[in-house]
Amino acid sequence: MAHFTKATSVKDWLNQRLAVEKLEKVMMSEYWIPKNINFLWAMGMVLVITFALLLVSGIFLLMYYQPNVNTAFDSVNYTIMREVDFGWLWRHVHGVAASVVFLIIYIHMFTGIYYGSYKKGREMIWISGMLLFVAFSAEAFSGYMLPWGQMSYWAGMVITNLFSGGSLHADGLVEWIRGDYVPAQAFLNRFFMLHVLLIPLAIMGLIGLHFGALRIPHVNNQDGEEIDFDAEAKKYLDGDKAGSKVMRFANDFMSKDMMVVGIYLIFFFYLVFYNYGFAMDPVNFDPADGLKTPAHIYPEWYFLWSYEILRPFSTNVGLIAFAFAQVIFVLLPFLDRSPNTVPANRRGLFAVWFWLMLVDMIVLTAMGKVPPSGMFSTIGFYAALTFIGLWIALPFITKMEKKV
């Protein structure tokens, strides 16, 4: 048995039993971060904070929300919004955070793409990150069902209908997912379970994997430089803090991180208090009605780009294009054939690819919002083709890339 001595302090007592000092070193003070980074490297911490906001606000909403088709709408729009003290705060924090979290995820993703942070040993960071994106998408969708308004109902109808696979007519699968012929009590109850338990559990597990995947390859830097972390850490610990290329995660890096988080939180609560409307669709303030379709059914802004890839094609081709768009980002580390881990602006054609992809996704998002007719329909169609074309071209243009 391990040998324990009489503790000299509380810290010593804990140290002997839990090795808290060692833990603090491994997780914080001797977890090394490159110095050559910018504010975009703080997006991970911004996401952690946003997830915490979602969790805390969600806990309070959970205490009054009722997952029943007859009472769900009123439990949100009457009980939480009017009766519960500060109920509006939790709801608006939850709604705004659910929307903003996708904005930050997209920034985080495109930062990774720009700096090549998915290459050379960092593939698992990228893959676990994309799995998180999928889990967050499922979490957003299942949460959107809960207020049981018109958009909840019809988005639930349309999205579950996708699983019929177009001409495959797999109606049995759709009914199995819903537990009914149409979204009803069974549907609301199971999506409630998914939203508050199963998917959050998966998200927390994936966050663990995402962080774990960072340990060995370490965080990338602005030049994609390969750093000998052991040597640089030794230099730092030996006193040459200025000469070392790395710094401590805490408190060095964290202090800058939390500065960015502070600015972000001011922006976030500005939205919560003064501009929450964008996260609250007016159509969803009508209770769900299976006998009345809203004139336009559209998803929240963060799903518009993939919705627009589905829309301009015929049913079957659209579904295939949609499925392609959902999985293709995961394969990025393998489709990029170039050996260079440097920012996109030093990678020739890849820089063009990067900016085209970014602009194309913004165009798709804008076109997904407007009704599918005339000019908009045409632009959406070509933007969807461009999206697919860019991914097909990626292996070829990166293969031709010269080593820098």
Add this chain to the structure above:
Amino acid sequence: MKNSSRRGFMGKAFGAVAGVGAVASLYAMKKSWDPLPSVKAAGFTTLDMSAYNENELITEKWRGKPIFVLKMTKDMMSKASDKEKSRLIKVGDSHFMVCLGLCTHLGCIPGYNPNEKTFLCACHGGMYDFSGDVTKAPPPRGLDIPPFKVDGNKLVLGEAGPEYKKMKETGITL
């Protein structure tokens, strides 16, 4: 078996037990997500067809979806083409249009004009005649007809009778 160690055997034995357990639990989980018997039982709607007035559109509900029921007038029947007649359901001496009231384009609910005897979908301008057949795009086909069975003066929705099966075979409905 001769070359494997006892630990190896124990590992395989546990794997077998766990494998059977995993398959059995997956089966139970799948079945737990199935629609409940009460939900399935509620999947049938019986309509008393003697209660409808001619040329008056009534919206019934079947499996949470709107069902259009329109009783034909004599005048409508005499004007109807063969194709239109093939979409109608004969109960007793009367003819009825019974269709899912969802536009086959994007699932909006069309409205009926009893003077013009046509359906118009306000979302994207699709039109249907009184038999539910499409007369103006974008809808790709006429209104879908739900599975039905004629039972005397009643119509049971959710059960496929011989008339419905014939409609399906001849491609009148999906």
